[in-house]
Amino acid sequence: MSSRTAKILLDQIALAFGERIVLQGVSLTLYEHDLLCIVGTSGSGKTTLLRAIAGLLPLRSGRILLDGAAITRPTPRIAMIFQHFGLFPWKTVRANIAYGLSVQGRRDESGVVTRLLDVMGLTEHAARYPYELSGGMQQRVGLARGLAVRPEVLLLDEPFSAVDAITRETLQGELIRLWEDPQRRRISAILVTHDLDEAILLGDRIVVLGGIPGHVRLHLEVPIPRPRAPQDLRFHPTYPQLRRQLWDALQDDRVPQGASDHGTQYAEKSN
């Protein structure tokens, strides 16, 4: 593990909104071609953490390093995917995907936009406006817009929580395919979610955030080998144990007693 190169390093960071400290003493490492999932209940500061890594929020203390250099403002080397998709309603699908490149003054010399339209199954929707697309399609556009700038780090903020359950599974499958595609071995990613199965399915490692102020509760590796398939996930022998560990770590936040009962029940059921 220690032999791997760190892409992003969070060193004892603290974040605050005014006087209210949201995160305290968070240290994390994201390696090269590593997919780190951050899970936590609502209000655990996981989205705030992601915005800080994107350079959108100032730190109260600590450092965030990208290849050893501090991130203090947004950089073209990092792209973010938003829970609310964040598409420009007056731009067509194609213009939305090309937005990052264009706003960074870069030319689309190799036809990345056209290729991503194809990869995401959006070619025939290229001239449409976001309102004409389903939620799933809109998030495909959001994903394509993030990938189009060829980022070194992709930050995904609950990317699939605003779409319906079936679309979510499809999109998760597509993200796995993209991730396991040898052409994209350069990218590292952090995905924030409150969906434990999503974290187990997608993550190489999972970090649980919790407490007030938020801190790292649990940090574990997902031993399920790639390529992964969503439908086989729950039959992997380590799955119930893994899920229960995550569940218990999340429950510490809430009712200390009785919380683990839930976990036990669930573990029994899925066995």
Place this chain on the structure above:
Amino acid sequence: MKTAAGHPTPSPATPVFATRHPVHPRLSRRMTWGLRGTSLAIILALWEWYGRSTNPILFTYPTAIAYAAMDMLADGTLLSALGQSLCVLSAGFALGTLVGIGLGLLSGRSQVVAGLLDIPVTALYATPMVALVPILVLWFGFGTSAKIVVVLLFTVFPVLINTQRGVREVDPRLVEVAHAFCSTEYRLWTDLILPSALPFVMTGIRLSIGRALIAVIVAEFYTAISGLGYLIVSNAHAFQTARVFVPIVGLMTLGVVTTGLLEMAEARISRWRQTSP
């Protein structure tokens, strides 16, 4: 996959820009125009029928107005008066719109400018502008410049207030998206603030068209009398009622046509949020 008991509930699906479904079923274009034509025909027919039975000094009717209009076109009085009025209207309206958009953008984006403009704008918008005309005459005289200032003052506020609102209504989440993609302030304006404020600006402009027409006539009545206002006053004094109605109908037509053109422009500009193309 989501069967776990007590599993954290996914937040409800709230896409940012959901498809807008029409609340009322839309009439076809043909139907709309048919209804408009019918209402116009009924009004004209009733007016003609009733107008013919009244004293021509007190009231008139559409065909009499049409004949009067032809006379006035033939002797050139209508066109020269219309020219004068349109000059004042377009100059004042253009200035008012420009000033309104400029101040609206500034005060929408800057809290300082908004704070400075807040009370004066509200006070002036609430004041009946007619009350200011005598003072404007003191300051600007009776000439064309005074008339243009009157039109400007009538039109500037709806544009300003709507533009300001448009800039403020910019989705803060999209502002964050722009920042995350390293947008410059200039690109923030062109990609986000202007397109998102544009429909509001257009609404402001459309609202101020009616006020601009009022302003032209007020200005022509209260400063050096000229244009369509002059035609109305002079013909009324001569009891030429049909001739009084020619400029009035002209103003109505002007209002309907400009509003229609602006509505078309609005629909074109906000194509991205129409229910059906």
